[in-house]
Each structure stands twice: as structure tokens, then as C-alpha cells.
Amino acid sequence: MRDKANIILIGFMGSGKSSVGSRLAKNLEFDFMDMDKEIERITQMDIPSIFKKYGEYHFRSVETALLKSLGAKEKTVISTGGGTAMCAENWKILSELGLLVHLYVTLDTAILRTGGKDRPMLQQDRGQLESMWQKRLLVYQLAEHTVDTEGRSIEEVTQYIVDFIKILKE
Numbered sequence: 001m002r003d004k005a006n007i008i009l010i011g012f013m014g015s016g017k018s019s020v021g022s023r024l025a026k027n028l029e030f031d032f033m034d035m036d037k038e039i040e041r042i043t044q045m046d047i048p049s050i051f052k053k054y055g056e057y058h059f060r061s062v063e064t065a066l067l068k069s070l071g072a073k074e075k076t077v078i079s080t081g082g083g084t085a086m087c088a089e090n091w092k093i094l095s096e097l098g099l100l101v102h103l104y105v106t107l108d109t110a111i112l113r114t115g116g117k118d119r120p121m122l123q124q125d126r127g128q129l130e131s132m133w134q135k136r137l138l139v140y141q142l143a144e145h146t147v148d149t150e151g152r153s154i155e156e157v158t159q160y161i162v163d164f165i166k167i168l169k170e
């Protein structure tokens, strides 16, 4: 396997990036960073409040600033937010940082899993959500690996990634 120092989880909201990321890090004995949690720690605000007070454009600039500040990380699982991979500047930084793994989820499952709560970007009508999901999928699919999370538990998705990383290392 190309010797990539970190594992980066990308995918739509509710695909399990945060939940799988923390388990994966434990399993691989890697550090773990959830970008949203890090942004909340740095700004001392929760994500919905950042969107409400400053809007999406500002949130995106905070995401990019965080990525630029990361420097040399290694042995870290990084869980992105669902929109992080959606700009060329972020994509470049992420792909240089590590192995990109896309967690695939359908829109219906994403809505079921999140209950539509606490995700400012899910507060849109069905048609808008569908076009956002489709547009994002085109980008997520450019990741080096895609894992279908449909019908797989968080533990199963984690184990799937652990297994293929082991095989890639052989």
C-alpha cells in the first residue's frame, strides 16, 4: 500500500464518519480527530450556532483554516464533515494528508440515522437534499476506497476498513 500516514473519512451526513472514525482509530491505535469537534473546541461554539450566527460561507472558511493548520500529522484517523471534501482546496490538502475512504450512505438512510437533527445542511426540502446528495456523491466517489454502509453496523464498517487496510499493507 502507498505509505499514507493518515486515514481520512469522507461522505454524506449520517454516513458514520464520526462514529466509525473513533472506533477505527482505537482499533488501529491511531489518534483521532473529528473536524467538527475540533472546530467546536476552537470556536467554543456548536456547529448549528456557527451556521446560525455566521452562515455556511464562514463555516467553510473555518474548515479550510483548520485543514491548513494541521501540518505534519501521522497515524491519525480524521473524520471530516460532510461538506469538507467539496472544494478543490480542501480536497488537495486531504488527499495529501492521507488515504481517502468514502463511507457511502443513501439519502433516506442518512435522514433516518440523523433524525434530520443538528445538521444545518439537512434543513432543506427533499428536492434540494436530493440534488445536494447527488452532487456530493460525484466528488466522494473520487476517494481511493468506498465502503457501502447500508446494512452494515458501525462495528462492521469499522472492521471492513481494518481488514482492507491490512490487505493493502501485505
Ligand SMILES: Nc1ncnc2c1ncn2[C@@H]1O[C@H](COP(=O)(O)OP(=O)(O)O)[C@@H](O)[C@H]1O
Pocket (backbone or CB within 6 Å): 011, 012, 013, 014, 015, 016, 017, 018, 019, 020, 079, 113, 114, 149, 152, 153, 154, 157
Ligand atoms: N453503519 C451504521 N449503522 C447504523 N447507524 C449508524 C451507522 N453509522 C452511523 N450511524 C448512526 O448515525 C448517526 C450519525 O452518525 P455519525 O457518525 O455522526 O455520522 P457522520 O459523522 O457521517 O455525520 C449516529 O446516531 C450513528 O450512531
Ligand SMILES: O=C(O)C1=C[C@@H](OP(=O)(O)O)[C@@H](O)[C@H](O)C1
Pocket (backbone or CB within 6 Å): 011, 012, 013, 014, 017, 018, 036, 047, 080, 081, 082, 083, 084, 118, 119, 120, 121
Ligand atoms: O454536510 C455538511 O455540509 C455538514 C456536515 C456536518 O458534519 P457530518 O457530516 O459529520 O454530519 C457538519 O460539518 C456541518 O453541519 C456541515
Ligand SMILES: [Mg+2]
Pocket (backbone or CB within 6 Å): 017, 018, 019, 036, 079, 080, 081
Ligand atoms: Mg460527523
